[in-house]
Amino acid sequence: MDLEFGNYRLKRAERLLLGPEGPLELSARSFDILATLLERPDEVVAKTDLFDAVWPGMVVEENTLQVHISALRKLLPAEMIVTVHGRGYKYGGPRPLEASAEAPAPLRPSIAVLPFDNMSGDPEQDIFCEGLALNIVASLGRFHELFVIDRFSTLAYRNRPVTSAEAARELSVRYVLEGSVQKAGGRIRVSVQLVDGAESRQLWTETYDRELTDIFSVQDEITGTIIGTLASGYGGRLGKAWRDRSKSAGLKSFVALDHLQRAIDACRFSKEGESLAREHLTRAIECDPRLAKAYSKMAMSHTVDACCGWADDHDASMELARRWAVKAIACDDGDSWSYWAFANYHLYTLNHGVALEAFRKALECNPNDADVTTDYALCLSYAGRAKEGIEHARKAMRLNPFHYEWYTSQLGQIYFDARQYDKAIATFASLRSLDSAIMRIYQAASFAAAGNQQQAQKSVKRAVELDAGATLEKWTDPKLAPYGDAAYFEHFRKNLRKAGLPERAAYTP
Incomplete structure (x- = not known):
């Protein structure tokens, strides 16, 4: 069971110390010393007991223990580790408590789209507001790397004032998209903002002013722009917020996605960048063999290598691109990137008809x-x-x-x-x-x-x-x-x- 003490959490199974801003670097011996002190918060723990617990069967000099105590005091408030002269050390901070069970950390960024407020005073615009939110939910749902709350789960907030943080907590999501619609004459204004519900922090905001000549075209255009900004194939604002989040929860769960994002960030149209990207993609696939986007990106990296003249053997690189693209489709034939990789391979092998059809399938998966x-x-x-x-x-x-x-x-x-x-x-x-x-x-x-x-x-x-x-x-x-x-x-x-x-x-x- 994990132990919470003040703003800190000791995760014993993972041998990890979490602070207010995320994981803290801690050596194995220092971890064991801290764990021993926290398990006996009402006692002075003798130095001999610490030696036996941390270095069993070994002869260790006293200054070695002092080095680790000093390291702990640099990470934690100094008053948490008390020296009792002539006897040993005592934990002196807030009383440690067994941490409540955590809900499993989501493997994907989670988001809810709240009903858009109709600021026009025109009941007819309620339909536009509803349709806009529905379109956004449907479009976000095409991104397999996102967890999107069903639209009907958010309808309860239509006539109920609620903060973004409250909605995020009640719906168990990290991010909330909310907005408003206002009509004036022949124009319409849509304002949207993306909020990190866990931190009550606004991440992105935008306002769209459009002529209201065709309300449905306006709706589709605004939806497309919002989705492109929030969740483009390379991450968008939602992806950036997810990458920049605190890494304190479920670190091991994010290793594959972290390597995928590092690969994407490495791609800067250079030979060195593509080489680094493939290193991260290899590790992503090792961590999660079901991550289709990693296969897709590997295929595209080999295609870029060949077509930019960076490959030592053009034909060998293109064959690798083909194999990885086929694996991507086999892994997830509903992911746009799988067909994107397949399309690019066929484009650069002069199969234009096959390439165009694959691109169309990719855009059917995510327009x-x-x-x-x-x-x-x-x-x-x-x-x-x-x-x-x-x-x-x-x-x-x-x-x-x-x-x-x-x-x-x-x-x-x-x-x-x-x-x-x-x-x-x-x-x-x-x-x-x-x-x-x-x-x-x-x-x-x-x-x-x-x-x-x-x-x-x-x-x-x-x-x-x-x-x-x-x-x-x-x-x-x-x-x-x-x-x-x-x-x-x-x-x-x-x-x-x-x-x-x-x-x-x-x-x-």
Whole structure:
């Protein structure tokens, strides 16, 4: 049984000491000393008793015990460990109590969506409020890594004032989404906030002002934006709050998800980042062989490695990508990421029809997954449908306003394919930190197509700095430029040649 003393908890089975801000670093010997003192709170524990309990059958110098007592006093309020001169030590803090049984810690972030308040004074807007909350619950429910309270469980709060903390406690969730709707003339305003119920802390707030021309379109647009912000494939605001939470409860339960998130955070479009990501994914799968997203992410990491030219053996990496994607679908065929990984593999092996169908299945699983949507946009462009690709790429950015810069880079590439060179150039220029070879390649082609040869040559120079093997032969290889439309492919190759990218690597005898 765990022991609670003041703001601390000694978890004996896990051999863990928890403080007000989470786990505390404690050596095994110091843990045993503290446990012994807490078990005998009314007694002075002799030094000999501590030696016998902590170092049984060993000869230990007295200063070793003093070192561990000193370490405990640095972690705990000093008055909790009292020295009784000539006798030993005594626990002097709040009386230790056996901790009440804890409810199992959830393996996923849990959230409830409370009824939206109708601030308009117009009863007809009650339907809009109800529909908005229902849509949000349904969309959040598509994310398998979230635990979402059923909408009917929250209807009890429709006419009952309650704080977020009270609702979180009653519904046994960590997070609460609440909001209000106000109509004025032909416009509608929706305000939402995400609250950490355990800490009564506001994590995120946003207000949406829209023209009320089509109430259902407005409802769907706002729902999509909220979901994209809260729970995009790479975590969103809800995922960030979950990662930043106190790690005090059920630490071992979160190991697999922690490694998955570390893998996601490591992916920064670099060879080193992908390598680190795969290390974390391997450990995530070891911890939880049922975590489909880890398989999916492993497949995509191998695809990125191959398609960015970082793999030692392109074909071997793509075969690994295929195997991991198949495992992901076998593990969970209802997860959008499983089909996302499968789609990307087939895109880069020039099976555009299979890739597009897999992307459609991914978006059926979760139509508000911004990351899947932006890659679907790129697939459409490679298949010769760049204008459709632009629509989906921009939708992905609306779904996830806090997106990574590779969204922007891919949009620039699609603008180039659509012959919208000025927009492509402006999009690439808006990048703040992403500086990859493929981005520079498409930037060079865009400048060349727009007739700006000087800037095209600068982009080529930077591309070669980032990829010493960058040549026309390499970057127009179907493995790196998987165009399914011959006219699109020739357009890309012609403008790269015009930009001055070397035809092939120089011969070295």
